[in-house]
Amino acid sequence: RSLSRAQRVALVEPQAPDISLRRQCQLLGISRSSMYYQRKALGAYDLELMRLIDAEHLRTPVYGSRRMSAHLNRQGYAVNRKRVQRLMREMGLQAIYPKPCTSRPGVGHRIYPYLLRGRVIDRPNQVWATDITYIPLARGFMYLVAIMDWHSRRVLAWRVSNTLDTDFCIDALEEALARYGKPEIFNTDQGCQFTSQAFTEVLEAHDVRISMDGKGCYQDNIFVERLWRSVKYECVYLKAFESGAHLRRDLKCYFAWYNTERPHQGLDDATPDE
Incomplete structure (x- = not known):
């Protein structure tokens, strides 16, 4: 359960003699369609938008998809918020702002406390x-x-x-x-x-x-x-x-x-x- 879907897909052996492809997918908790899915390559326009989003996120990490969309529109790129949301999700970017219920752990994952507040860090390997x-x-x-x-x-x-x-x-x-x-x-x-x-x-x-x-x-x-x-x-x-x-x-x-x-x-x- 700790493995991602992509990691579980990688464990499937299509030519395995002793167990069918259907049964392997059942045991790993993935659909058979996962075996045949090929990720569509991003187009040049999306890659250009991602480069611009990345550069702006370094300057203004507080920008979410709404303000990032407005920024791109002001730069002459006609792009809507849904597209910006999708690209930021692809890049692993999120706006930096306080969120509610931040102490609630993700499903199946343990969240550890922050231990560095007020700590003096004065040596390597600390x-x-x-x-x-x-x-x-x-x-x-x-x-x-x-x-x-x-x-x-x-x-x-x-x-x-x-x-x-x-x-x-x-x-x-x-x-x-x-x-x-x-x-x-x-x-x-x-x-x-x-x-x-x-x-x-x-x-x-x-x-x-x-x-x-x-x-x-x-x-x-x-x-x-x-x-x-x-x-x-x-x-x-x-x-x-x-x-x-x-x-x-x-x-x-x-x-x-x-x-x-x-x-x-x-x-x-x-x-x-x-």
Whole structure:
């Protein structure tokens, strides 16, 4: 039950000799039509709108679909709210504002309390944080997850994926744990990737305390939000990445530079590695 629909579809073996396709779908709780569905590629116009929405969301994260639609209309794009809602949902973007019943957990997912309010963070491996962001390509898009040490601002591990599944987040987490040990606290938002049993089990197996932002609390994970602004304005928006391989190659160079050479005002102009 902790697996997404796409992950369950991937478990089906159409040529399995001992169990029919119908029975496999019944056991996994998916419809047979899921086996034949092929996602329709987004058109060039939608991709252009997504690029504009992404850039504006960095500047004004309080914009929901209504105000984002008005912004695009003022830029000369005749687009209605329903289309903007669909694209923002595809990108994993939500307006930042207080929402009611924010302490109510999602179905089947445990929500952990926010542990960082008022806490002095003064050493590496005290607190790590993570988040996912949308990355536009020349002909499509991907998602980037990064794990950051809050004290040093160092990017410890990262992965890109063409879907918002949980696996690429777990891969990044396991790499960070293998290379740098474990933090005392790990902070995330309440996205389904981070509240999933598969993700939280990795942290619990390492005796890491789990902290989660309140819904709509933009400031709760502010250092990762600032990282996304830096990544996009200093790398992504300067180039039209042709493919996932091109994106990975340049992000590898960017994060190496970010950790070893880029000075940070919040660190008195030192680099994360320093």
